[in-house]
Amino acid sequence: MENVLSIDELEELDRHADDIIAGRLPLQRKEMPLRDTTADSGTTCQGLDLAPANLSAREREGYFVRMHMLHRVHALHERMLLHPRVLDVVEVLIGPDILALSTMFFFKPPGKAGQGWHQDSFYLPTYPDTLCGVWIAVEDCDAENGALQIAAGSCVEPVYPPAEGYGFGDELISGIQRIRGASEEDATCDLADVAAQYDIRRIEMRAGSAVFFSGHALHRSTANKTTDRSRRSFAAHYCNARSFVRWGSDQIGDDVHAAPIIDVRTGMTNGSHILARGTTHLPFGLPVFGTPCAASKAHV
Template sequence: MHVETPAYRLTQDQVNAYHHTGFTVARGLFSAAEAADCAKHFDALAETGEPIEGHWAPQPGTDPLARYPRMFHPHLFDAGSKQRLLDPRVKSVLTQLMADEPIAVQSMYYFKPPGARGQAFHQDNYFLKIKPQSCLAAWLAIDPSTPENGGLQLCPGTQDMEVVCPDSSDPAESFTKERVQPPEGHEPVKLSLAPGDVLLFNGSVVHGSGANRTSSQWRRSFISHYMPASATHVGRWYAPAMMDFDGRPVARASNEDGGPCGSLPGDPESGLH
C-alpha cells in the first residue's frame, strides 16, 4: 500500500528568517537514512570513473575535484534524482516561501572529497538568469556539512541585492572563476547542517564555501534550483531540464540579458556551487 509522505510545514519563524535574511533551514526535511541512500547511490555511479555524457566528466590528476567533479542535471537520467528534485516535502516548503507554484530548473550533485577546493562567493541568479523574480536553491546535506569540511557560508540580508558583475577568484582556493565581494555590513555566516537538512536560499544571496580541510570527511550534497511559475525567462542552458512537480516539461523564454556583465555563455563550466 502506498503511504503518502506528510507535507513539511515551515514555522512562521523560519518563513520570517527567509524573508529577512534570504535563507532558512528545514531541519530533517529528509531523513538521515534517505541521505545515506543518496550517498550510496551516487558513490556507485562514480565508482567506475566512467563519464556520463552531458552530466559528469571525471578527469585524471591529483586534484580531488578532477576525479569527483560536480554532476549536472542527474534528474534527466536518474529516477531517484528526479524523485528527490520533485519531492512533495520540497514543494511544500517552496510554496510557503514563494507564495507561488514552484518550477524545477536544475539539479546537481557535489561530492566534495577531503582536500577539495571551495567555491568563491557568488550569486546563483547570475547563472540561472531567472526574471523578473529570482531562483531559489534547496541545498540538501548528504553528509554533515561544517566549516571544517567546506560547508556553505551566506551573507544575510543580501537577498535584495541586484545581481552584480563578479571579479576573478583565487584558483588556489576556488574551483570556479567568479567571485563577488561580500558587501560591507553583511558578514558571512558559517552554517552547520546534519544529513537530511535542507538549506533554502534566494538566488541573489551572496554565498560560497571554503575548502574541505579535513583528512577523511566528505561533504556531499544534492542541490536543486527552482523558480516561481510566474517567472517568464531563464538562462538558455537550463531550459531543457525544467519541469513542474508532476514531471511535465516546462518552457520559458530564454533570457539573453547578461546583466551588468554582458552576455554569459551559461555553460556548466561556469556553473554553481
C-alpha cells in the same frame, strides 16, 4: 530546516554516490581522461562518466567533485528535485506555482577546494527574478569539511553583472558595479568586498537538513580540509512557474545545461523544466521518470 530527508533517503543517496565513484551505474560508459585532480577548483564539474581505469578507490574518489542536471537522466535525482517536503517550503517562499529548474550533486572529497562568493541568479536568470535555491546536506557539514557560508541579509543586493564573459545581472541599474571573479577565491572575486559588509554565517548542518535562499544571496563554501571525510550534498533551484526563463537556450550540444525545448521566437525554455506545484500560463515539461507532481496531474 532539519530532517528534510529521512535516514533511508540519505542512505540511498550515499550508496548512489558510492556507485557513481565505483562506476557501477549502467549510464556510465565513457571514461574520463586522466587529469591533475589537485588542480580541481570548487566549480570543477563532471558528466556521468567513469573514473580512469587502474586507479585506487581513493584516487577514483578524487575525480568526482560535482555533477549537474542528473534529474534528466536518473530517477533518484528527479525524485529529490520533486521531494514533497522541499516543495512545501519552496511553495511558501515563491509559490504557489513552482517550476523545477536544476539539480547539482556535490561529492567534495577530502582536499577539494570550495566555491567562492557568488549569486545563483548570476548563473540562472528568471524574469521576474523569483529564483530560490535549496542546499541539502547528505553528510554532516562543518568548518572542517567545507560547510556552506551565507552573507546574512545579502538577499537585498542586486545581482551584479559580469564585466566580461558568461553571467547575468541587474544591468538596468544605473552605475551598477560589473564584477570579475564570481565563484573564485577572495583575492580575485569582486563579490568578496560586498559579502564583507554582512554578517557571514557558516551553516553547519546535520545530514538531512536543508537551507533555502534567494538567488540574490551571496554564498560560498570553503575547502574540505579533512583527510577522511567527504561533504556530499544535493542542491536544486526553482522559480515561480509564471516567470519567463531562457536559461539553457545558449548552451549547445552535449552541455548538460542545454535546454531540450526552446521557443524559436522568444528563446524561452520553460517547456524544458518541470511544473512541480500549481499552475501556469506558460509551457512546462513533464518528469521523465514519472515522479508525481503538478505537471503529471495537469497532463492527465
